[in-house]
Amino acid sequence: MLVRPKGTKDMLPEEAYRWQYIEKIARETAEAFAFREIRTPVFEYTELFSRGVGDTSDIVNKEMYTFLDKGNRSITLRPEGTAGVARAFLENGLAGGAMPFKAYYLISAFRYERPQAGRLREFHQFGAELYGADGAYADAEAISLADAFLKNLGLKQVKLRLNSIGCAHCRAKYHEALKNYFAPHLDEMCSDCKARFEKNPMRMLDCKEEGCKRFTAGAPKMLDYLCNDCKTHFGKVKELLGASGIAYEIDPSIVRGLDYYSRTVFEFVTSAAGAQGTVLGGGRYDTLLSEIGGKNVPAVGFAAGMERLLMVMDAENAPFDREKTTDCYLLGMDERSREKAFTLARELRRAGVSAETDLMTRSVKAQFKYADKAGARFVAVLGEAELTEGAAEVKDMKTSSSEKIKFGELAQYLLQRR
Ligand code: ATP
Numbered sequence: 001m002l003v004r005p006k007g008t009k010d011m012l013p014e015e016a017y018r019w020q021y022i023e024k025i026a027r028e029t030a031e032a033f034a035f036r037e038i039r040t041p042v043f044e045y046t047e048l049f050s051r052g053v054g055d056t057s058d059i060v061n062k063e064m065y066t067f068l069d070k071g072n073r074s075i076t077l078r079p080e081g082t083a084g085v086a087r088a089f090l091e092n093g094l095a096g097g098a099m100p101f102k103a104y105y106l107i108s109a110f111r112y113e114r115p116q117a118g119r120l121r122e123f124h125q126f127g128a129e130l131y132g133a134d135g136a137y138a139d140a141e142a143i144s145l146a147d148a149f150l151k152n153l154g155l156k157q158v159k160l161r162l163n164s165i166g167c168a169h170c171r172a173k174y175h176e177a178l179k180n181y182f183a184p185h186l187d188e189m190c191s192d193c194k195a196r197f198e199k200n201p202m203r204m205l206d207c208k209e210e211g212c213k214r215f216t217a218g219a220p221k222m223l224d225y226l227c228n229d230c231k232t233h234f235g236k237v238k239e240l241l242g243a244s245g246i247a248y249e250i251d252p253s254i255v256r257g258l259d260y261y262s263r264t265v266f267e268f269v270t271s272a273a274g275a276q277g278t279v280l281g282g283g284r285y286d287t288l289l290s291e292i293g294g295k296n297v298p299a300v301g302f303a304a305g306m307e308r309l310l311m312v313m314d315a316e317n318a319p320f321d322r323e324k325t326t327d328c329y330l331l332g333m334d335e336r337s338r339e340k341a342f343t344l345a346r347e348l349r350r351a352g353v354s355a356e357t358d359l360m361t362r363s364v365k366a367q368f369k370y371a372d373k374a375g376a377r378f379v380a381v382l383g384e385a386e387l388t389e390g391a392a393e394v395k396d397m398k399t400s401s402s403e404k405i406k407f408g409e410l411a412q413y414l415l416q417r418r
């Protein structure tokens, strides 16, 4: 038997309603903040990610699905959503339109990682981007959208962790301090950290190796090295969150996985769903757009992992919209009734009723069995007598009671009772 590639999942019809529900809440929340949907290609030229995500990031170093296409161009399946949106923003000249630019996306993304619960090779994200505003209001707006989304999903145990990683100016001094701190331990740290030490010491704080983690706890904190501008900015973000009633905890260990972040960084975390506790991460990335060839456009945004959200929704017993079922199965007892059922189903659907009918020329018994399995709320039985009368025998599958209903009144009847 052929099987799906490692690290991928099938989303079967029986659970698709759960995805649809989260996607619906994502869209509604984003639209309430006047963010509009953007869709960009699933694959991009590799250079976009090596420049946009940054070549000291784990994503670019280890996790990308990169291949040469038949024209010998290096192509990469998107490992995240931001770089593609940023490229589309620049390429389509959107900086000349209404600013700030506010967009959201619902995408699948691809990373070559070791698959485990909450960590897949194809996974899904809801994300948002806000370009053109450099003040703290934009950071607070992005966090506020993320917070509203999680609250609208009914999640209660997800907590906001907040940090500032400063700007290029104040980070230089911080990198110095980190290097001084890590230098005596470097021999005992992993090879990735040795490389990070040279290129981007702050990334050492994000190392997942136990052997390295024991040193990171005592490391100098970026918050102690913020320049005055970064300090003021961070203070205002905190003030706006406070005024909005959004609770947060300062966490100096948050540096984020991508290279392009500056100033505000944040994660929404939970212990409710096992090891992969970060359901949503984001922050400010003022250098990203210039990095991929644009002018300086300040940016802030976030992305949430859908698979992890589903795990947390389950762990917290958060409610979903009901699973979709058929309002009415139209059962034809003979060929003529079957034909009538077929055309009647079309009329019902036009009136907004979900209806299905026999497509496999089954017996009455087999049709009832199917209607039951499919979870049909009502079964409308049509036979010779019903055709003459112009009315169907409608059985309520919950109560097993039935009533004769005129064909012309069937839609109304079902709409009132489903
Ligand atoms: P982690 O530290 O868990 O690897 P990350 O920093 O790589 O996360 P981001 O690039 O910020 O993650 O992506 C945003 C969100 O997307 C994460 O918080 C997580 O919910 C989700 N996510 C990231 N990678 C995966 C994956 N391989 N499988 C499932 N979800 C993922």
Ligand code: MG
Binding pocket: 058, 257
């Ligand atoms: Mg990762």
